[in-house]
Amino acid sequence: MDFWGKYRRGVEAADADLRAAAADYEAAMVAVTAEVARSYVLYRSLQQQLAIADNNVAIQRESLRIATARFNYGATSERDMRQALSLLRDTEASIPSLAHSLREARNALCVLLGKPPQDITAMLGTAPIPMAPPGVALGIPADLLRRRPDVRKAEYAAAGQCARLGVAKADFYPAISLGGFVGFTASNVGAFSTGDTFSHGFTAYGGPGLTLPLFNYGRIVNNVRAQDARFQQALTAYRETVLSALRETENGIDRYLNAQGRAALLAESAADAARSLELAMVQYQEGSTDFTTVLTAARDLSTRQDALAQAGGEISQSLVAVFKALGGGWRTLPEGGPIPLETLREMRARTDWGALPEEHGAVPAGGDVRLPDL
Template sequence: MCNNDAKPTMYEGRWAIASAVSLLSMVLLLDGCAVGPDFVKPEAEIQENWNEKDDSRVATQADVASQWWRAFSDPTLDQLIKLAYQQNLPLQITGLRILEARARLGIAIGQQFPQQQEVFGSATKEGVSENAPNSSFRDRNYWDYQVGFDAVWELDFWGKFRRDVQAAHASLIASEADYDDALVSLTAEVARTYTVIRTLEVRIELTRKNAELQEEGLKIAESRFRNGVVTELDVAQSRTLLESTRASIPQLQSGLRQAQNALSTLLGQPPGAIQTVLNEKKGIPTAPAEVAVSMPAELLRRRPDIRSAELAAAAQCARIGIAKADLYPRFSLFGEIGLQSSSQGGVQSNHAHMDNIFDSGSFFYSFGPSVQWPFFNYGRIENNVRVQDARFQQLLVNYKNTVLKAAQESEDALIGFLKSQESTTYTQNSVQAAQRSVEIALVQYREGAVDYQRVLDTQRALLQEEIRLTETRSSIATNLIALYKALGGGWELRQGQPIIAESTLTEMQKRTNWGRLLPPPSPKPEDLHPLLTRDVPVFKKPYW
């Protein structure tokens, strides 16, 4: 039986709680300190201007065209990129990772509040041994009832949880940059694959036309052989060239079908589903003669992979502070408040004390501070700090390497675009000369002025030069695509658009209560860089 005289009154309990709140407020006003380094954006070397800046075909402007693929003036390509943005499955996965990062930020913010709390209730039947100490002074069989609430709150005295919020916030922005990077890669890959398809279509058509030309040469050789003018060797050589040319067509057709299947996958469709879009053959996309590029320094702002590398380093920088906080004492507040009543004797007494559990005399509480300090950690905590610092340094170097690679990719694509244009002019002249050579060789062979080897050589050279011209024209388009990808163009396509499809949101909301995390807003350009630093407030409103 509990002694009510020994229990605190309800008034005393309220006074104790008020004292605890006052003590907590004083601790929070101190605001502790955030151990560990604050992130500073790393410096990266980048050239002031492009090496090809003096070329009249290169124009510099403040920004890159957000929908650069429209420069090809190809409605089919425009439609394919639109479909890919709406249906590409890896892009959807990247968008869902933004949701995951938002939820992880919510977890980090929640860690700033009481980390353990629970409402408890119990009804326990106790039976005490006759040989237990003091068993003669109490009824050995009784019921014990408890209801209440307890909590443990580790105070963020060293900024551990604020650093965790910084890391989670940086990871969230990095996931948005990763989405943009995936979109840049997607638009470029759709355009590149589409160019490959159109190039293979042109090559197949050229090969067929050359086969027809070679068939004409075979007929001439057969006619001259029947008339006894030449030997059967001319016929055999002509047939060898013709069949070799014909044999290359199925190989090209195989490559064409594989490229079409790859494009279907990019559009989130099964193989063959995009044939209706590609039915009309339009030739290789024609790139403009001039290209407008931004200054090299703009790569640091525009390229999503550079932003992602910077943000990954920022998140890791905060993790150094999280690890360092474990070197210091951990201060916590704990508290418990509730009602308790025990019954001894028979069933009637049992019911009586169930009714008395909500009396003022059943009130109890306990609260106070606690300190934990893993003093003898055998170097584990210090080595964990070193691990986090080494990882941070790796990411700093990775950031600089990402910037260097971006500059290289841009320069490679720009010089490739310009030199492919120059090469096309010469190759076009070469094709015209080869066509004229074939015409002359056939006439001279028909008249008996040259042997058939001369015809074979000119026909073989014509096919090679036409293929080279086709590939050179294709490289103009692919280099321009690579240039815009290297400049970080294309991610603006998602501005104002949903990151996750409506059908997916509906499915997820039916399965889980996502609260206000759905739908995720499309990040604005000005929100891509800001990071939480030492100015983080003591508390951020939690994600309920």
């Protein structure tokens, strides 16, 4: 008989624990989804860097051909040819490193997708770096942060501990219960073995019971204090989680905006570097400048194009970080529960797991939880 709400608060605590577990699952799904997006953007960025390196190799081979031809005709010294060859070998040496990083990103995608490391180039194909829109409607971060799974988990944890504090306080009051006993009597042990107990005797009694906390008051007080300390700890953890979420959101938004400005400037710089190399090549062929100008222009073009490709990937990755900081915006708990049906069937084959979610419906999760009153 729950006069003081002890069992009601226990149910509240269990419900909060269930919601916290669901939020923990959603947090894991958001983290995995964000990591898949980050790895995919990195894969496309490395693909573009590799393409830029191949293009620069072609340009530098042409400059080497020109320098070699001028050296053979005696128009320049051997130094120009050696400088062109050195620049070409330096660019070619960067290709294996980029190819290795590309394979690492591909293997990371395989693992995140639940596949063994394998060649998924055919499945991914060739595509540009996913470009983020110039403007993103983020809404009000203070409101959006409430959908972050880790914030909801901390909120549910505080709610559950608040309910446990109420359970501890209920121990101060008398516990009223209804009990009873039903049994059979027999004059000897043999009657039980023959099943002839009904003919010997039947006894039953029942009535209310009252338990008073007279001699364990100190233990109850200390338990209430311990539960209150845990509740304060949960509140502190909740506030810290919210502050960390705000910090991550502000950092992500600032990084996203700065990455867009940096990419715009690098695009102009790369275009100027390409024009500069074109003019330097023409002037070198005409003999109006030395090969050092061509060498410097080629290195500048390679550096700026590579930086532009990295900046393009950074824009998309910073937007992924913003969405992750805001909780993703997805309710990722499936209708059938967090465990796939195939896994549940495998588990039921080993042990008795009862009916599957598809047979009895799923347990809903999510939603807001109000902290129970003390």
